Amino acid sequence: MISLALLAEADPLEHVLPHYIFEVGGIKVTNQMLMAVVAAVLMLLIFPTLFKAHYSDRNGKPAEPKGATNFFESILEFLRVEVFRPALKEHTDRFVPFLWTLFLFHPLL
Secondary structure (H helix, E strand, C coil): CCCHHHHHHCCCCCCCCCCEEEEECCEEEEHHHHHHHHHHHHHHHHHHHHHHCCCCCCCCCCCCCCCHHHHHHHHHHHHHHHHHHHHHHHHHHHHHHHHHHHHHHHHHC
């Protein structure tokens, strides 16, 4: 069993502080920077392929969302109508793309 004295000596912030992983052109890359890049790449790969099929039907009309597309559309519509519109009023449509980006990027980190 680990003694309490040993646990007290450990740094409680060790897992939160940035750790240098490697260096590129004089810039030290930390674990947090690397995870932000991984999250951005995942968003750039997943979301366009996920929503591509939603935009066109055989007749050129918008197709109804199915599966994951329906899931994300319902969440984004809820945020737009129930969260952002009461706070931003007439400026909602101007800031919604930015706020959606923040909302979707943060959980991937």
